[in-house]
Amino acid sequence: MAIPYPHFFGSEKSAMEKGILVHSPSSSSSPSVILTQDELKKIAAYKAVEYVESGMVLGLGTGSTAKHAVDRIGELLRQGKLKNIVGIPTSKKTHEQAVSLGIPLSDLDSHPVLDLAIDGADEVDPYLNLVKGRGGSLLREKMVEGACKKFVVIVDETKLVKYLGGSGLAMPVEIIPFCWKFTAQRLQDLFEDSGCVAKLRTFGEKGEPFVTDNGNYIVDLYFKKDIGDLKIASDAILRLAGVVDHGMFLDMATTVIIAGELGVTVKNK
Numbered sequence: 503m504a505i506p507y508p509h510f511f512g513s514e515k516s517a518m519e520k521g522i523l524v525h526s527p528s529s530s531s532s533p534s535v536i537l538t539q540d541e542l543k544k545i546a547a548y549k550a551v552e553y554v555e556s557g558m559v560l561g562l563g564t565g566s567t568a569k570h571a572v573d574r575i576g577e578l579l580r581q582g583k584l585k586n587i588v589g590i591p592t593s594k595k596t597h598e599q600a601v602s603l604g605i606p607l608s609d610l611d612s613h614p615v616l617d618l619a620i621d622g623a624d625e626v627d628p629y630l631n632l633v634k635g636r637g638g639s640l641l642r643e644k645m646v647e648g649a650c651k652k653f654v655v656i657v658d659e660t661k662l663v664k665y666l667g668g669s670g671l672a673m674p675v676e677i678i679p680f681c682w683k684f685t686a687q688r689l690q691d692l693f694e695d696s697g698c699v700a701k702l703r704t705f706g707e708k709g710e711p712f713v714t715d716n717g718n719y720i721v722d723l724y725f726k727k728d729i730g731d732l733k734i735a736s737d738a739i740l741r742l743a744g745v746v747d748h749g750m751f752l753d754m755a756t757t758v759i760i761a762g763e764l765g766v767t768v769k770n771k
């Protein structure tokens with residue numbers, strides 16, 4: 503059940519202190535809350551940071567939701583409320599953000615086991631399987647988050663889907679640049695029955711290929727129908743030479759925090 507915002511923050515006043523817009527219609531004793539999508543992301547992120555304890559080795563996610571969590575960790579370190587944190591960033595962008603906030607950083611070579619990772623997601627299914635990587639960082643995210651004892655996912659409610667691929671938006675696959683058209687075609691053929699269309703991710707007016715932090719390309723898969731058994735789909739993609747990894751994060755999330763219009767819901771595995 504969702505915890506409504508004023509209750510979630512302790513009171514309407516403390517919700518406002520945290521920068522959350524709360525309206526109390528004079529005709530009603532129960533206040534309503536109007537929140538932007540970014541405010542919802544921030545609420546989920548702040549809730550996740552409550553799981554962080556001093557001395558932890560932390561996976562730092564990538565994207566607009568994870569950014570709020572990293573900012574909050576930096577703030578708590580600055581205030582002395584958290585101490586001895588070691589962060590392992592999941593992208594160059596998050597690395598830069600963490601450095602700017604003074605968060606001490608390390609890597610998986612030095613810290614192969616992490617206490618906790620916090621990251622956003624593009625889709626969350628009812629079994630807490632995820633699609634990630636629309637921000638292009640899926641490979642490092644999967645490496646870091648796969649090495650964590652706990653993986654807390656933070657989303658606003660628009661990310662909830664009945665099945666992965668169900669949003670109609672991209673399911674990213676990281677591939678090597680060599681003969682990318684060949685690999686993209688093989689990926690599309692693999693999911694022909696689901697009406698799959700594979701598109702190279704590009705950016706800018708000239709449509710340059712988007713290049714990941716690892717020097718690879720991303721092919722986005724769009725499905726018209728459910729792709730069925732996710733483990734079978736995952737294995738089939740990973741068997742293709744030329745594929746590095748895909749954005750399905752199966753059975754990895756231990757907790758998902760969902761911020762919605764009516765409040766925050768925490769789902770545990």
Ligand SMILES: O=C(CO)[C@H](O)[C@H](O)COP(=O)(O)O
Nearest residue numbers: 565566567622634635637639
């Ligand atoms: O997987 C990711 C980046 O590779 C992001 O976590 C995902 O795209 C969600 O992003 P946002 O929080 O901006 O909605």
